Amino acid sequence: MTITMLDSAAGMHAMLDSSPDQWPEAARRLWEPMAGMYFFIPDGPDMAAVHGQNFGFGPSAPRQDMLDALHRLEQADAWNRMERALTQGTEDLATACPGVTIPDLTVLLILGDPTNRHFMDEIGGLSGFGGISGYIAITVWPTDEVLDRLEAIALHELHHNVRYSPGGIVWNPQTVTVGEHVVAEGLADLFAAQSHGRRGYTHFVTDQTRRSDDVLRRVVEGLDVTGMQDFAAWVLGDASARLFGSTPVGLPTGAGYAAGARIAQAYLEATGRTAAECVTTPAAEILDVALPQLGLTRHDG
Structure with a gap:
């Protein structure tokens, strides 16, 4: 290549x-x-x-x-x-x-x-x-x-x-879920962190957002939302949702990145795999393993 x-x-x-x-x-x-x-x-x-x-x-x-x-x-x-x-x-x-x-x-x-x-x-x-x-x-x-x-x-x-x-992974704009987008952002940050440590994590996400269990639970509520028109709110947060004309859902900037990194990390710890190894792992597989590790289910809220 x-x-x-x-x-x-x-x-x-x-x-x-x-x-x-x-x-x-x-x-x-x-x-x-x-x-x-x-x-x-x-x-x-x-x-x-x-x-x-x-x-x-x-x-x-x-x-x-x-x-x-x-x-x-x-x-x-x-x-x-x-x-x-x-x-x-x-x-x-x-x-x-x-x-x-x-x-x-x-x-x-x-x-x-x-x-x-x-x-x-x-x-x-x-x-x-x-x-x-x-x-x-x-x-x-x-x-x-x-x-x-x-x-x-x-x-x-x-x-x-x-x-x-x-x-x-096939990204179909009509059927793709927030869960796929969130998992992808988490894996991508962790892949960058493999080589660059803390610098690997997207910098517009605050430490408070990364640590917040409330943010994690709120993002998990939206994992099954389909169709890209609503993704800005769940992944990028309310400020981006307003910019792009979609409905805010009560999340800070970069919430999906923060939740995705926690979800992906839980999966990697449970399986012993790396973010590089999981580049084509389906989100559903990652969520099925990670959410119980985090004490969550798809319907938490």
């Missing part, structure tokens, strides 16, 4: 040097290699719009702030660090789970919008998507915390990508 880290630094410089009327075309050029990620949309989406949907910076973003942020990524050797992490991660997954499908990867790293308060404050300058086989898109704002976690961020999305590649 091959890993293609796109030269997004050059593409972002081009966007920053574009006039407002030229900016959308520059954004489309940056995102063009990712078009295959949207194979399920007839004729494909407008990739300039996709950029914005991924919290990417817009033409009105403060130019000097953007140049400074881009410089920070370049000085941190972000692209090479993430590529090395992905290379090692694919080797770890192939060793732990022989026969698993590891696709060729196209990876896009972009800067987010510093004027978007949800992106900056609520989710800590991080938005990642790795759920379509062969493509990973990561949006960041280069805080010290984000820069420290670049490898772990890449590994988290890699675990998702392999999980949903051919031969792995």
Whole structure:
């Protein structure tokens, strides 16, 4: 397999040097290699719009702030660090789970919008998507915390990508459950933590949320919810639910990640397996073992 880290630094410089009327075309050029990620949309989406949907910076973003942020990524050797992490991660997954499908990867790293308060404050300058086989898109704002976690961020999305590649778990938007999403987030964090310890855990989830039994029980109440329209509330929390126009369910930001990590950890402890070995393990199997270990059932509430 091959890993293609796109030269997004050059593409972002081009966007920053574009006039407002030229900016959308520059954004489309940056995102063009990712078009295959949207194979399920007839004729494909407008990739300039996709950029914005991924919290990417817009033409009105403060130019000097953007140049400074881009410089920070370049000085941190972000692209090479993430590529090395992905290379090692694919080797770890192939060793732990022989026969698993590891696709060729196209990876896009972009800067987010510093004027978007949800992106900056609520989710800590991080938005990642790795759920379509062969493509990973990561949006960041280069805080010290984000820069420290670049490898772990890449590994988290890699675990998702392999999980949903051919031969792995089938993600059907109409029938997939909150339980699958929650378990996947937990396994991905634990996979990153195998290599990077505490830095492996998604940083916009607070320690209080991770420790809260109330949060865990509330997420467990939603495990059987189907259909992606309600996932934001159960996985990302109420703030994201409001942003995306779905109904809040009384959960803090990153609740599904916190619950997923506890559920996945309980399963790993009970079975002696690793998160890498469980990259294609069905969520139902993990939940059936983990919930009793945690003193919970699917119908707790």
